[in-house]
Amino acid sequence: MAAPADPTPSSADQNPQTPAVEQTTVDDRRGSKVEVVKESYPSSVFVNSEPIREEQVQNAVKFLSHPKVRGSPVIHRRSFLERKGLTKEEIDEAFRRLPDPTPSVQTTEPVVTNQDGKIKSSADVQTQAPTQVVQSNPVLPGGNTLKLETDSRFHWSYAILAVGFLAVSGAGTVVLFKNAIIPRLKSWICKVASEDEEGLLKKNNGKPSIAEEAATAAKVAAAAASDVAEASRQMLMIKSEEKKCFEELMGLLNAQVHELRSMMTAIKMLEGGRSRNGKLVVEQHDDERFLGTSSKQPYANGKTVLGSHSVRSSSRPAPADPSVAPHPKSYMEIMTMIQRGERPSNIKEINDTPPNPNQPLSNPRLAPRPKPWEVSQPQTNSTNILQTQESSKSSNYKFPSNPLSGGDAALWWQRKNVRITELEAGNEKKPGSSNVLGNEQSAKRSWVPPQPPPVVMPEAAAVIRQPKKPSYQKEQTTDNQLLAPSPDVTDELPRITRIPEAGGSTEANGKTSVLSSSDEIQAEENSRY
């Protein structure tokens, strides 16, 4: 047992380290990848360009090492650090520096489906494999298991300790029972037996004590009863008070109802008997003193001199119809309703699924209009890059923007900044384009720009283009390495920044602005050689 057991712990010893090593190398690789990205877009303004602040990282490490923080989910830890103003790089560095890299650290990386994720998952598998191997050889608990720092070890020793503790406690209770309780039982039985014998003798002596006990019990009972009686009395009082209040309220409500009724009748009379000079039951003045009125409405004293009150009544605006539309319930009412589990009654069953999920889109009737900020300032997408090349403008936006893909051919004519795409697989909003989802997800450049526009004037294109057959074929492929052939062009940036020059030069020639991408680049490259 010992012989096979020895190599496994040692191999298991190494393995936890190798994932850690792998993890760091992965991170380094990732970090270097990130740096490569940054180098290719040196002045992209939408990226953190600050160096890592050591102080912040150390504070973060202290925070993350706190035992309470250890217990919280990783996403909360990251969110806290982000809110404190740490950049992603600083947070990643702090996690890296944690003294005990646990498997949970690997989950902090954002969910991506690229090589990095695959490498990490393989590292995870490696950590789990050795632990499973060692678990299958249960060596002595405690000593050997404590050497290896994987979670499953701890479960074993803890379980054994728990079992032992339970056994000990069980044994202890048994012992207790034996030693303490059984003698008590015996003594109690003996007592009862002896009491029976002495019962007759002690009867007379026992009676007074019993009587005393009975007396105290009776007193206690009496006290309790009196408390209860008081409480019930108080409740009765409260109830009577409430009743009074209710009655008052009812009285007031009745008064209001009567007022309203009287007003209604008055209005009806007014509307009906406008031409007549007769009976106007004018009660309007009553609502001014309605608070003091009793429930019996003074219809009798409502009749007053016609003249004054008719003036008053007619000058009053007609009040709204009492049977008004239901007032929209307030927000709190609906909230409480829903919290109680009730469903508001005004909800209808509506089927809003598309009747034809493959309904083709209608053709747009209007071409997109330029925005005010695109018109007033020259299109900065292209001009910035152009000008950076000419170094005439201190623009920060060196990273390329993808072209404005217009919907129709007319757009391409309108748009002067024909920008060539980063020649990856084309994605187009026009229906029927090829689906290149997988391609996107795997590439670092996951955005898929539209396909290059078709050649409109082949003669012009031929004039500009250097006759190079392979370029036609390249134009057809939709591959990432579309421009790979040029040995000088390994980095994408020069390639892309050259492109608008092609666009600019072709415009300068007065040729069509609609050209295929690779042809232009070929033209540029050829012109440079």
Add this chain to the structure above:
Amino acid sequence: MPVFKVPFNGYSVKFSPFYENQLAVATAQNFGILGNGRLHVLQLGPAVTERAAFDTADGVYDLCWSESHDSLIVAAVADGSLKIYDLSLPPASNPIRSLHEHARECHGVDFNTVRKDSFLSASWDDTVKLWTVDRPASVRTFKEHAYCVYSAAWNPRHADVFASASGDCTTRIWDVREPGSTMILPAHEFEILSCDWNKYDDCIIATASVDKSIKVWDVRSYRVPVAVLNGHGYAVRKVKFSPHRGSLMASCSYDMTVCLWDYMVEDALIGRYDHHTEFAVGVDMSVFVDGLLASTGWDELVYVWQHGTDPRAP
């Protein structure tokens, strides 16, 4: 100035990018807590008339017009789906698409004005998703926020850059070509409900928060805000930069007002309108008419008015 009454509580209003007299309103029943929804398309004129209306099973929290098709609208629905409507088709054929991937409510949707073929959806399931109109499934999912994402906004000049505002008190800037966010702005101490880019300076972004303030940031030096705009009495629900003037922005708040700000000026608050009688939840500025504003709120009213005039004037 025209006012329009809708049957449900208003949530969002957007002018059409194709027709200057057309706008759409997203509404939800029972304040959006539980109930149906309706998307209205309104026509401005001497009076506001309704051109179309679409009912949904759940409330509509936001909408955006397509930038490439004059008749397409994308609606963000409280059941987590996105519905696409085509106005040129008869109502019986609508919606033409239902994209359901979010696990929780869809709270914001924004169409790309540069590339004009893709749009983002911000959801309470902490993610932002990228879609195109012709695809049934999302193109990308951006999952980094630790809490609900309330809004996402494309950069007006850079086709691949957008910002997201979240309840985890951060605003993140993303590039669709990168796997994760490229910048994290810990903009406020409380939830951030809205963000928008300056149309004339694409490094300037404004964030609106529950802490009643709007902060304007320059991403090139994002540690300190360019401006902090105080003046609202309650949480600021939406902020929108003017398409016509660089430093002008409109905001609406739970204090029932719509305010106009110029953050370059010492006294930034240059207009305040308190025409709503409930939370003002949606505001938009027209790209065609300088100074034309639209707003909607939980008082079930939609107002369209010119800055400087009284929204409630007939």
